[in-house]
Amino acid sequence: GSGGDLKAADVDMVVKQHAPLCMQTLHNALCQNKHLKHGGRMQYGLFLKAIGLPIKEALSFWQTAFTIKTEEQFQKEYAYNIRHNYGLEGKRVSYTAYSCSKIIKENSPSSGDYHGCPFRHFSQGNLEATLYKNKIPVNQVKELMNLVRGSHYQMACTKYFEITHPDHEKISIIEHPNTYYELSLGETDD
Ligand code: SF4
Structure with missing residues (x-):
């Protein structure tokens, strides 16, 4: 659920686990490049908001992540958009996280973008390499690629999800990244 008590410092751990x-792709790109383009900031930022990252923690998370930016650049170029996503600026609409x-x-992502769905937007070679890197066994990689x-x-x-959560009860088809996260955490409402 979105109790809103997630700390910026815990994002890395919960994202890697659940x-x-x-979202793993966006998180890794952010850690590596210390930056994400707008499409990635939207997709990942709204996901983080929906898993319970409050605005104060979101500002701290993004500012820490964007270490190549000065405080002034961060405030000028990014803080407004983050507050906007939380409904604190502009039309004051609280935006919801994107569905699958x-x-x-x-x-669709262009070069230098990391948003999108890896199953849809990665090249086959990149997807396969990612699956192997995440220790998916060869037969199951074949099944996924099919x-x-x-x-x-x-x-x-x-x-x-099923391969990486072998003890989890059967799930219905994933329609939303936040459902995936909540199922992984074991916080299903239904
Ligand atoms: Fe993310 Fe949905 Fe694609 Fe899964 S199917 S990787 S949750 S966009």
């Missing part, structure tokens, strides 16, 4: 591949179908169908080749991206993500 977030779906799309939105991530898969809208706003789903992807058949354009069954969310089924591949659901299968990925």
Whole structure:
């Protein structure tokens, strides 16, 4: 749920343990590059908000992550957008996290972007390498790649969940990154 008590310092741990591949990809890119472009900041920022990162912690998380930026640059270029996502600026709409179908169908990533769905937007070579890096056994990589080749991206993500959570009870198809996260945490409402 989104109790809103997640600390900036705990994001790394909970994301690595429980977030779906799309959000792991954004998190890794952010750690590596100390930056994310707008599409990535939106997709990842709204996900983090929905897993319970309050605005104060979000500002601290992003400022720490963007260490290549000065305090002044950060305030000028990014803080407004983060507050905006929390409904504290502009039209004061509190924006909701993106669903899988939105991530898969809208706003395809260009080079230098890390948003999107890895099952949909990675090249086959990059996806395969990522799956092996995440210790998915070869037969299951083949199974996942077959789903992807058949354009069954969310089924591949659901299968990925099953492979990486072998003791979890059967789940229905993943429709939202935040559902994936909550299932992994064991906080299902239904
Ligand atoms: Fe993320 Fe959804 Fe793609 Fe899974 S299917 S990686 S949750 S966008």
